[in-house]
Amino acid sequence: MPILIICSLFIAFFIAFILCFFIAKITSTPAKIKAEQGEFELSGIKYNCVAKNIKVVSKAAMMYQKPYDQN
Amino acid sequence: MFACKNCGGNIIYDIKSKKLVCKICNSSFAPESITKENDSVDYDYFETTIFTCPQCGAKIMCEENEASSFCTYCSSSTVLTSRISKEKKPDYIIPFEKTKEECIASFKKITKKAILAPNELKDEKILDKFKAIYVPYWYYDVSQDNHFSVSAAEMYNNGASAFTAYVNVTGDINGEFEGLSRDASYNFSDDLGERIAPFFSSEKKKFYPSYLSGFYADVSDVPSNVYEHEAVELANDVAREVVTGEAKAENDKLKIYLSNDEATKQFGTTVTAKKALYPIWFMSFKQKKKIAYMTVNGQTGRAASDFPVSIPKFLLATIILTLLLFLPALGGMFLFYETAPYMFLDVTLLLSIAAYIIYYVQMKIMQIKDADSEDAGKFYKKYGVVYIKNKDKNEVFKKMLKDSLWDIIIGAVYVLIVISFMWDTLSILSLTGVIDVMFKIILSFGNLVLAVVGFIRGGRLKNSSKYYGILVGMISLVIVLAGQFIAPQNKYLCIACGMALTLGCFFTIMDLIKYHNELSMRQPPHLRRRGGDEIADTYNM
Secondary structure (H helix, E strand, O other): OHHHHHHHHHHHHHHHHHHHHHHHHHHHOOOOOHHHOOOOOOOOOEEEEEEEEEEEEEEEEEEEEOOOOOO | OOEOOOOOOEEEEEOOOOEEEEOOOOOEEOHHHOOOOHHHOOOOEEEEEEEEOOOOOOEEEEOOHHHHHOOOOOOOOOOOEEEEEEEEOOOEEOOOOOOHHHHHHHHHHHHHHOOOOOHHHHOHHHHOOOEEEEEEEEEEEEEEEEEEEEEEEEEEEOOOEEEEEEEEEEEEEEEEEEEEEEEOOOOOOHHHHHHHOOOOHHHOEEOOHHHHOOOEEEOOOOOOHHHHHHHHHHHHHHHHHHHHHHHHHHOOOEEEOOOHHHHHHHHOOEEEEEEEEEEEEEEEEEEOOEEEEEEEEOOOOOEEEOOOOOHHHHHHHHHHHHHHHHHHHHHHHHOOOOOHHHHHHHHHHHHHHHHHHHHHHHHHHHHHHHOOOOOHHHHHHHHOOOOOOOOOHHHHHHHHHHHOHHHHHHHHHHHHHHHHHHHHHHHOOOOOOHHHHHHHHHHHHHHHHHHHHHHHHHHOOOOOOOOOHHHHHHHHHHHHHHHHHHOOOOHHHHHHHHHHHHHHHHHHHHHHHHHHHHHHOEOOOOHHHHOOOOOOOOOOO
């Protein structure tokens, strides 16, 4: 019986400090949101960007046949 | 000091009324209406007092004498040297909108979640040390005005064949971007700056020195070119999207390919940088020679900080969880009454795998964080070149894959061995048989490899040589290996090995907590040069 108690105590202690490590990491470093990942974000700035007189002019074309489907 | 026009008393900026208020006669003035004698002579410069901390070397502007007894950056209670200086006027300022009470309330919200943070950070007396600081920022204006001609492709697919038509998209672009900001102080990390962003530039005012009355202001030391490319890149990204949207109105199959450099050329993107001062509530928390910075956006009230972990709190939480988990663990062990010592070693070995994988992965993450390689300001200071982040997701993924190829291969093999071991343990074919012993030897050796590689990585971290918990972990793994070679059937040796593994992993995890604390706290930037702060007050955690 003492062996069981000692073994259980050590296993409980092992699981406990690993769980505590995760709790410590999660609660002490707040997760970053997308806009915070090292890039300028558009909220907070004033901007206006307009494109006019758009024309699409053909240059060249290329066609290829897809391989015959065996199935 | 700014003098009251009515009684000559000291007037300071009042956040609530947004006016300069006299402490003596309660008169109030618009900041624009108050100037010092010398300010009117020189429009580009203004006269202020620069305080220099003899301990850390940080320089800070202030109109009040209060600054002469306490350094905001390194928390030293010391007499700061001061000199009158002429500083170049910033172009803009965003005045404080959040009062100290509102700042503390915002900060308390994030400390509630940090349950293992030191209690001092929730102490009203400590929170009262929040100081209002104007941090220098670069304020970028980007404009685009050009006739462009860019390549695009139309792609069709009818199932049997695919057709691609290459086209030119031409047009005129006109864009104006105002208020792209980045901090211009080495003292202030990009990471914290990004986490309390954004600042709303619509609230900016033309700078008048009187706005600084009653506040501190940091001196800018990061050149404007450090972040220019980021502002240009954002404007180009937006313009590319606008052009694509317009072109798709003509043909929805169009795809435009345009690099950032080509976009700058085609859209005629130009950038101008202006200096601005942004409001930040700032507190430094000192532990030994390191500082944790607590920050709150003085305009929006958004708070951010990397909290250190309180070791006593961590230990207490571990004890409480141990007591809670003890009975379930005891119940589990009863199921293996006859073979409990062998099962104990198997379970601790499985848990140790988790612990050493955590150690291995965390050391890699901390190594990246410790190198400060993603802080553009610090990168520039260290290497003298502008840090350009690779935004191409494919390129980033390929680099990550290349850097971590061996980690992935070793990890995959290790996971297979662990799964086999778990199957072997759970099937209870034999807890002392040759296969089980072989697995234990392989896993102990695998853990030892993870521990050694993690330790070598740790050696590359600054100030990491003093942490030796992982060495206890390594010794425990050698004990387990020896035990399996000497007498794997000896139940007392199995229990001793299991206990050694547990303690070894505990000290290893404690190393990670200490590393975390090391990295969540920053060394004041000038401290190393000055040889350290020997006399500053320290708070014991």
